[in-house]
Amino acid sequence: MRRVFLGVDCGTQSTKVVLRDGVTGGVVAVGRAPHELIERDDGTREQDPAWWIDALRIAVRDATRGERFDIGGIGVSGQQHGLVCLDQSDRPVRAAKLWNDTTTARECAELTRTLGGESRVLELTGNLLLPGYTGPKIAWLATHEPDAYARTVRMCLPHDYLNLWLTGEFVTEAGDASGTAYFDVRARHYSDAVLAAIDATRDWTRTLPPIAPSLNVVGTLRSEAAEPLGLDGGVPVSAGGGDNMMSAIGCDVVTPGPVAVSLGTSGTAFAYRDRPAVDPLGEAAAFCDSTGGWLPLTATLNCTSVTEWVRSLFGMDHADVDAAVASEGARGLAFLPYLSGERTPNRPEAAGVFVGLRADHGRDVIVRAVVEGVTFGLAYGLDALHRAGVAPTEVTLVGGGSASDAWAQLCADVFGLPVVRPTIVEAAASGAARQAQWAVEAKRPGLAPAASRRFEPRPRPVLREAAERMAALREMSRANQL
Template structure:
């Protein structure tokens, strides 16, 4: 690291901890650190955190990161912020937290969401004003829940912030948001990149509750003296608007412009595609949000149980694979992939529906449930493994196909998450997506993505596109096989048919 080279700090407030990344002007990671914070589950379906725990973990992570390189703290020129989306941080007129933050995975507002979409104000108005369905995790339904169930606390609320925007307030003393994260509140007009006065009026929520909006790369606030002392940084450092966690990770993956999409296969699965123009699905089958790039948008398909379905298979029906993996010194998922590879495409008619916890995209149905369809006495454990891989990948491919149907170009898919480590699964993705897939050569975290946004805001790069082109590299490009891609079309068709007949549970 050159002695006077400017550095940029990315901070990502996740559900389990805060991650910090320090990069130089070439996008090389100089230091990184993570500090944990707790989650509270006070009732079934509830998920909360104390925002002050985010502040404590941010201080710890920043101090740990900057301690890794002598003089690092003095060279930081700008900060970018990312964080878990959708959470509600309710503040009073003095800026004090009114109640614990209600998180993205909290379902207490389910009945309110059903009401909003069925009649008050109805799905048609939601789609017209925001381009999206509303889900229990989104912020605005949580405010409505407070108004109905905690009226005294709601009466004190003067500002409603998202988690990373609360951290911005703690860092700068100012209320400010940005479009990508605001898109997930359920009251943001994504086409206009502004709060929807029409929808806020229909819900009887004051526009004054929500912060002003500045685009993601803009250094819209400055680090206060008190926050600088706590972090060990210089006062006055610019703070970029940043992004919600998914848009931030997309920037870290180089997915800034249309043509390249990302697919993260973790416990859940997320397919993310940039769009150079505003467009939305007719019935909200995909999230259509603002991107962290000015005048760009993105589609996002969220599959609730991707790797989680494979973990379920391992833990419930494939304990022998775990034992075998331990004997051979490999991962149990490698054993499952080996078993799946022994069965022909289509699993001899066996279909797995990965809806173990409901589904969000492209089937927005929390009541749908999964299972095996077409199970035959001739099927064995290898068929179960193959069907599971195919069912999960078909669900992800359904999002890719829907994006294509909307006119989005799909030139390349950048894979990440635990599932991307499997060569077998990567090949299946290429064939079922009918697109070339690749891996990222280095860190693709949200913290890295918003550090790049901070560098853009500081003028190191003229645009977000330029920052991604200069810093993000890929490896292991794999093209689809035309014959296998055709064979997988039948698999996807059977999966769609089985999904239409899937069981629903009472909510």
């Protein structure tokens, strides 16, 4: 029987499952199941954790399709920063507030003032208090839903909740925990000062999961979870981690040097460091990775969520969008893509803006401007990584949007760097499976040989002009002039 390792990625839009061959490292099966999303005009973005469990059951059975595998281990990747509140029976008290929920701007400001300002917060944790992070969500819950807060006995992250369901163990690891804003990334433990600012009366040692080493097995698959998944009980389950950390493992960003950019619902750029990497402006997240190192990262809230919005708006197929993106430029039209507010830079209440729209601009020009705007946002994130000590010589491009040759070429042109697009199947889920094998076998597994395509940067005067327009728009957004 073929020995495989099972990786799970619980994302915003869906749960993906991969089976990774334990010898070759190749992906032998993939399963998927979609998620619903609760959205409100005030910036609320939530999901019921029960939906994740239902999707996990469906996705695992979709991957195995009744075939028996020798599953050597399970690893779980989860969307970062979500707040899962559990009662005394470990049942969710309410829907989980997600990474792209922007309702907590006031709590961020109040906590930052309480702690002594942004510089002091960076000293305490390495990261600013931003609306996407978990800590401000806890403060929001205490203020806006005191009854739900009072009924909450334990709190965890989405991947922690799935591990709890799989194993019965309440535990987390440093990579995902570093995205909470109440975790000291330098010392790799919770920040007592930040937690006291959130609630000085709560016993946080009982509320939050303990930190396990990232490359440890944290439990085994319990029979109550194995049966609905169609698996055998007793399978080792690794610590897992956040989706960005698992994507880094899946892309082999586990040693100094490589820089990856992911074109997903959100857009991320990240690199491995063997020491803490703190951006003095706080725009690059100073995360830990899930192998024992650190993962400086920038994230934009608006990536394929925006490109899919404009595609749907015009009823275009992906080939039509690619043709528009491949055109020479946006003819003076600029688009600030903050449809969901923004995290990098921190603009939780900002909105999307077109500037320079004329009567002779058709849909292709508008689409090109939208994709340009998203790409310049990613370039802004790469600049923040540079402040944190990351100096890329090329970029590895992953995520669903990377399948577009036109967008990959635009990334190379805008970044001014060569872009390499490897063939990686579901980077986060594959990384989770790879981490599981790493934990079980106590050595780093190899990667399957992957074909790749390289895109070289081309000099484009129109992009220099577009970059200047985008910089001006960002500054106007900062000054609330839009």
